[in-house]
Amino acid sequence: MASTIKKAILAASIALTSFQAQADYIVDTGAPTSKELWELSYVQQFAVTFDLTSSQTITSIEGYFGPNQSTFKSYLSFSLFAGDVPSHSAWTALNRATIEMPTTPGWYGGDGPTYTGWYGAYGLNWSIGPGTYTLVLDPIAYQGSLGYQGAMVQNASSPLDREWSYRPNDAVGWVASDLNLGIRIANSVVTLPTVPEPENLAMLLAGLGLIGIATRRKQKP
Numbered sequence: 001m002a003s004t005i006k007k008a009i010l011a012a013s014i015a016l017t018s019f020q021a022q023a024d025y026i027v028d029t030g031a032p033t034s035k036e037l038w039e040l041s042y043v044q045q046f047a048v049t050f051d052l053t054s055s056q057t058i059t060s061i062e063g064y065f066g067p068n069q070s071t072f073k074s075y076l077s078f079s080l081f082a083g084d085v086p087s088h089s090a091w092t093a094l095n096r097a098t099i100e101m102p103t104t105p106g107w108y109g110g111d112g113p114t115y116t117g118w119y120g121a122y123g124l125n126w127s128i129g130p131g132t133y134t135l136v137l138d139p140i141a142y143q144g145s146l147g148y149q150g151a152m153v154q155n156a157s158s159p160l161d162r163e164w165s166y167r168p169n170d171a172v173g174w175v176a177s178d179l180n181l182g183i184r185i186a187n188s189v190v191t192l193p194t195v196p197e198p199e200n201l202a203m204l205l206a207g208l209g210l211i212g213i214a215t216r217r218k219q220k221p
Helices: 002-016 198-219
Strands: 018-028 037-040 045-052 056-065 074-082 095-101 117-128 131-140 150-153 163-166 174-177 183-194
Touching: 018 045, 037 045, 056 095, 056 150, 074 117, 095 117
Parallel strands: none
Antiparallel strands: 018 183, 037 150, 045 131, 045 163, 056 117, 056 183, 074 095, 074 131, 163 174
């Protein structure tokens, strides 16, 4: 009977324990602290370089974006390359995800810029090993359009120390830049147990009391 009570306690504890999902970031620059913008469009693209000391599985990539000035469908790609040199070659990219950028009033404000925050590619499953990697943010043309025409907000609280910009019209290729972009890269989702609510704990104790009463009754001759 003691074994039965222990099993009941364990089952009740598990049932009453709630869990909370939380991203585990391998890159997290923090949110930018200003409203100054870097244009991100067909005339200017960005990249960031980071290091990994162990194998990881990337599940999401986010940028801290400003207003989208496109009133049509616009797309942005996140391309991951090995090494510390950005590239536009889709053939040499380790992984690539393309997302449609929202054009709702929350992103495009007729009365002035609207600062939106984190947005990106989710549900990824990119397994990579230790090493140096470069992430390229590249607007993608769509049905004759020029692709995403928006911006990223400057002055992240903990920016990466290797950032790049590319302006096709300058014909100089990728150049090192101090952009202070907001970038987050998550490698997994973990579940953290939380303390049961008081009413749930009361129900647990009441149930255990009933189990104890029933046990004593059965033990009487």
